[in-house]
Amino acid sequence: MTPQSSTHVPLASADPFQLDRLAEELVTRESVHPIGKSNEPDLHDLPDYVPLSHDNPFLITPEFNVELFLLSRSHTSLPDLRAELREYLAQLKEELVKLINDDYEAFISLSTDLKDEGARLSRLKSPLGNLRSQVLQSRNELGIIQDEIQEKLEKRAILREEKALLHLLLKLSESVTRLESLLLISTPGQEDDGSAQVRMPAHLSNNDDGTEDRSRGNRAKHLGRVAAEYTQLLYHASKARIEKCIFVDEIQWRIDRIQSTISSDLDHVFAMTLLAFTDGKGEGRAAEIEKTKWVSDLTECLKTYDVLGLWRDAEDVLRRELVRGFVKKTIYPGALAAPHSPIVPHTPFHSAKTPSYLSATPLPPRTPYTPFTAFVFTKQNATYNLGSGSSSPYAHLLEDTDDPLARLYSQALRFVERDLSRIMDIAEKVSIKSLSRSRSEKDQTPSPVRDDVTSIDGFEIMANVIWEEFGRAIMDELGGIVFSSGRPNDFRHHYEISQAFIRSLEFLAPSVHSVEAMRSHPTFFTFEQRWQLPVYFQMRWKEIIGKLEDSLSITRIDPSFSKDKNAFATSQANAVWVAVTACWSAEIFIPELCHRFWRLSLQILSRYQTWLDQNLPRPDGTFKATGLASEKNSAPPSLSRSSTPFVSSEPPSAENTAADDAMLRQYTAAIVDIKTMRANVLTIWREEISMMLPEASNSADTDGVQAQEALQHALSGLTSLIPPMSNQILTILIKRCCDALLPVRSIPSQFRAMSNKRSPTEPSYFVSSILRPVKQFFGVGFGEGPGLPLSEEYLAAYSAEVFDSVSQRYVYYLSAMKKTEESLRRLKKGKKTTFSLFGSANVKDDDGGDEERIRIQMIHDVEAFGKDAKSLGVNLGSSESYKALKETVNTLEAAESS
Structure with missing residues (x-):
């Protein structure tokens, strides 16, 4: 054992709690973060003991909260807290006794200081009564003096x-x-x-x-x-x-x-x-x-x-001295039959500008003149420059010297322009400069008929003098001729000339206010009421509708196609168009009857729709459901096909063929007329009707719809007849094309019966005749056809529909042929082999060759059929029926090879 290991064991056994290591870590931490020198608060500090005092926030609040106070002293036990509160109570008592002792001496001396003060207060009160009596006496004397001064x-x-x-x-x-x-x-x-x-x-x-x-x-x-x-x-x-x-x-x-x-x-x-x-x-x-x-x-x-303020007196003098005498000499019962005697303007004082009735103004376009309420032509705001000076834009209507009424109006205008225009200008300037006028205040609420003419401040020469004399003379002396509505052409001519006369007078007015005063004059209102416009409209209505009904009484549709794209194919459609344009022609239209003519135009379109719906030839069955696109989008029609169209196997008779040809021509003529009618009506709406209708009519029509929406609704009723007719045309064309497809069923028997067993190199004879009815209808390769006017818009769409339907029938025939061949093959396999002198081994080879030649012929026919359809504008790549046809041919090939 090494020395290190011997020394480690005793240390571990001597310090089981590692106190030395903890002491070292504490020294290290204190050296890094010494206490009192670090900015971070000590997280292990004990709560400070804050004794109770007068500055405690919980004791000085208006409402003492026990819970908050106890929570603030949560570190103190209840016995210690009770002792602390008793100590604080004793402190308060001690301070209260001290305060009382400090102020007791002053309280005792207060009663001593107030002694004998009552007598002194009584002595002070005694002279106040005399002083008050002296003050009251002085006050009364001053009041008397003030009253005398005021008096x-x-x-x-x-x-x-x-x-x-x-x-x-x-x-x-x-x-x-x-x-x-x-x-x-x-x-x-x-x-x-x-x-x-x-x-x-x-x-x-x-x-x-x-x-x-x-x-x-x-x-x-x-x-x-x-x-x-x-x-x-x-x-x-x-x-x-x-x-x-x-x-x-x-x-x-x-x-x-x-x-x-x-x-x-x-x-x-x-x-x-x-x-x-x-x-x-x-x-x-x-x-x-x-x-x-x-x-x-x-x-x-x-x-x-x-x-x-004698404006009316001046007008009476002007009326009496100038206007009335001229009116009596000019407007009288026989004035329209009298010879013409023009008034020559004065020279050199007269203005050098060319009079409106002498200027060479070009005739207006087909659209009648603008409705009268749209503009106010005055000398101040006129922007016309005809000839050498400004003139009335309505003057050309009065240039007809052969018309006695126009000649009379021109004479009156020359008189007004020569003798009264300068006087009106002077009067207008005087009225504008006058400070006594209050016209602007009184004219804030204008009425259609102004009864209080004499209460208006200022001169109203145009209204009270010129128009009152001229208007009343026309109504009294010439009313039986001018306002006679028995002859609508003369009535319309008189009305147009009279309105041009009124507008020319307004053009000579010195200001817009003069024009407004003239229009609100009672004589003007009476003059406008004399025109029996409803009677005129009834006569025009009978004239227009009578001619239209005469044409629509012929229920037989006899089309006559023209090379002109805007021409109608039937006389009935042309009569309808003539009736619509007659309502807005310059010879018939009157702006005040705009709403009635607009309603009549919509009724004419509705009548034409009803006539078509009742007189179009109908097949025995009803029209098929169609998936034609809406005419609003101008998309070509597309027929919604069923699974397989039914075609009779019997050849059509000559009567049925003739009936189908007549139906094709009539349906084509109806579609051409509807398309042309819609285009022409939209054109006349855009160029004329929309500008003739007043702005108020654009807000709401009689049925609460917009005027343009009403027109679109009427035209949509007409165009809604096109999809059923297109379906019927397609039905006839599909039937004829499928009849031409019938020889495809005899191809197997033909090849088996042929003696020359050679492989086919060209399509069958009948393939070129399958789509021939479509070509004949649209005149493709034939020069003319009943559907030639529709070829530009409907050739590709109709060809695609017919091609898809014939392809479906083709698939049906091939599927039937496949089932028949399979049945024959199973029948041949089931027969026993018999002895043959020439040998039976080649029979099977001959059958296989016939099937191969039939398959090749089918391929040639289908390809030729597709090329023929492509020449008519059919997109073969988007035709699902043609894809199914080619898949069917390939399936036949696979089945035969197997």
């Missing part, structure tokens, strides 16, 4: 108001006297003295020097100054009337006399100025200077009318 102030205010009222009455009296002197009205004193003379208007009296400056040039300005003075008079009178002055009532008759005098004088001056302004005599610079003075006088007169 004097009120009397002074009353005197001041009475003085101001007296000044007001003096101003009122002075204004009345001044106005009477300015207007040369006799005063009451002059009337009593009998010295009153016959009054002559002040603005018409000439000066002593004989000049006419005051009588003509300054008469309008003189009345303007009089109007300003009269406005002040009315203001002073209104203030005096508020004060209930009797003086105002006593001089009211003088104020009324002044008002009537101003009104009459102003009317006289305005009338004279209008006549001079519209006379247009003379040429050259002198006449132009005179025109400028007349324009100035017109402006002053209109300003005076506007200041006085």
